[in-house]
Amino acid sequence: MTRQAIFPAESARHALYDTHGYSPAVRSGDLLFVSGQVGSREDGEPEDTYLAQVERAFANLGAVLEAAGASFDDIIDVTTFHTDPETQLPVFMPVKERFFSGRPFPTWTAVGVTWLAGFDLEIKVIARIPEA
Numbered sequence: 001m002t003r004q005a006i007f008p009a010e011s012a013r014h015a016l017y018d019t020h021g022y023s024p025a026v027r028s029g030d031l032l033f034v035s036g037q038v039g040s041r042e043d044g045e046p047e048d049t050y051l052a053q054v055e056r057a058f059a060n061l062g063a064v065l066e067a068a069g070a071s072f073d074d075i076i077d078v079t080t081f082h083t084d085p086e087t088q089l090p091v092f093m094p095v096k097e098r099f100f101s102g103r104p105f106p107t108w109t110a111v112g113v114t115w116l117a118g119f120d121l122e123i124k125v126i127a128r129i130p131e132a
Contacts, residue, residue: 003028008063016044024064030129032068036081036122037061046119050088054095057123065127072099074127078108081122085112088120 005023017024025034037060039046039053047053065071078100082088089110100106106125116122 006032006064006068008060008067016040025068027068027129030131032065032070032074032127032129034061034064034125034127036124037064038116038119038122040119050120051091051095053119053121054092057121058095058099061123061125068127068129070127070129074130075100075106075125076128077126078106079124080108080110081113081116081124082110083113083116083120085110092121 004027006025006027007017008024022035024037025032027033037057039056040060041047041056047056062072065074080092080096082092
């Protein structure tokens with residue numbers, strides 16, 4: 001099966017993908033594998049607060065999904081990475097619940113990590129692209 005790289009519409013972030021040598025998402029058949037999305041602004045810098053990083057990470061994820069013709073409803077699996085899960089999850093959960101508000105929920109794995117290249121959260125997903 002052929003892999004197709006998917007890039008969100010905002011071109012300013014494309015340099016980040018080239019610099020670090022990865023695609024924001026790859027489509028293979030009807031599956032979409034989205035690289036970890038962080039709370040980076042257009043210039044690639046992190047948002048100033050954890051809540052702002054969470055909001056921006058979900059917005060960046062939404063842009064990648066949209067570029068592939070998918071939405072949050074098409075997500076099958078979610079993995080989140082947190083630099084301090086014990087204090088961050090109470091802030092993260094209300095935002096997550098806005099995007100995954102109805103059953104059936106996607107699967108979800110939360111992982112505590114020590115380093116995310118200057119960010120405090122990363123969201124990685126697998127989604128099924130709906131038929132056109």
